[in-house]
Amino acid sequence: MNCVRLYIISFFTILAAACSEQTAPDAPQGVKGLWRLSSVSHFNGFLETFDERNLQQTLRLYENDGTCYEVKTLADANGIMIVPQERISYTLNCVDDTTYNYTENGEPGPFWQPADTVIVTQKLGFKHQWIRLKASEELRQAVVKAFETDANGNYTGCQVISAKEQNLEKENSSLQSLVAFCMLLLAGMGIYMFWVLWKRRRISNLLRSIRDESNQRPQQVNVALKQVEEDFKKSDYYIELHRRITRGDRLNDEDWREMEYQLKKAYPDFIRHLLTLIPLSEVEFRTCMLIRLSVPPTAMADVLHRDLSSISTIRSRLYQKVFGKKGSSHDWDEFVLSL
Numbered sequence: 001m002n003c004v005r006l007y008i009i010s011f012f013t014i015l016a017a018a019c020s021e022q023t024a025p026d027a028p029q030g031v032k033g034l035w036r037l038s039s040v041s042h043f044n045g046f047l048e049t050f051d052e053r054n055l056q057q058t059l060r061l062y063e064n065d066g067t068c069y070e071v072k073t074l075a076d077a078n079g080i081m082i083v084p085q086e087r088i089s090y091t092l093n094c095v096d097d098t099t100y101n102y103t104e105n106g107e108p109g110p111f112w113q114p115a116d117t118v119i120v121t122q123k124l125g126f127k128h129q130w131i132r133l134k135a136s137e138e139l140r141q142a143v144v145k146a147f148e149t150d151a152n153g154n155y156t157g158c159q160v161i162s163a164k165e166q167n168l169e170k171e172n173s174s175l176q177s178l179v180a181f182c183m184l185l186l187a188g189m190g191i192y193m194f195w196v197l198w199k200r201r202r203i204s205n206l207l208r209s210i211r212d213e214s215n216q217r218p219q220q221v222n223v224a225l226k227q228v229e230e231d232f233k234k235s236d237y238y239i240e241l242h243r244r245i246t247r248g249d250r251l252n253d254e255d256w257r258e259m260e261y262q263l264k265k266a267y268p269d270f271i272r273h274l275l276t277l278i279p280l281s282e283v284e285f286r287t288c289m290l291i292r293l294s295v296p297p298t299a300m301a302d303v304l305h306r307d308l309s310s311i312s313t314i315r316s317r318l319y320q321k322v323f324g325k326k327g328s329s330h331d332w333d334e335f336v337l338s339l
Contacts (some may be wrong), residue, residue: 060130269339
């Protein structure tokens, strides 16, 4: 019996996932689809509920042509038997946001849809609450086929969906999900690789542009820039800054802003080129400014409140970001000093 119940849970886990339907113009959220009877409210207040794990269920299949098929499902370890109960002609029209005209076989009756996945019908004082199921095409066809009749108008027989067929359907569904996942994964990998290649090509073009700009600069300009650098290193600001860093003084935000201002004056293209290559965090940007000021790594660690290994990691990581290959912290220092 436990095996049967586990099978029922599995069966309705596949079929009972609630799905939202597109709103039809003449029905609240659309009534088309498969519904499971979840409870019956009796006129005396008694509430009868039907758990989805029950071996026997009552289902309704509403079709767009105004036909509703009501069936019983009986489950065992071998599969699901579909037993026809009643073929119903229904109409459903929206009067306003909360009112609907609903008939079954020409008899009007109340109708509610408190949620997208729940409808409530009433007949002879009994309120029937139905929960939307996500029906497979195989189940829908089996329900409709259960109502086929012979020459005398009698139903030709019950329909059976075997456990083997259900397992095969689950396997096919799992395979389709796996294929879809793999396709999404491959697409994601393709987009990522394209982005990496585009990023490397962009940085390569920027590095080439920086080199060309430097090589094409007139000799007189290079001489003037060299003189500006020498004057900067002899300036009171430069000497005092190194003295403060050597003492281990803490630099505040105003000090860092002044450092950036002085570097822009002494090396006009340095910060522009640096920030064009890659986005930098605050600590990465400050590390690069200290490198350009020829501050040794141990002093960098003190002024940035980091250990020496962290400073080395920041520099080597920046080299890999820009050049797409591993390099030492010293390699990054040389590149920064060349800007």
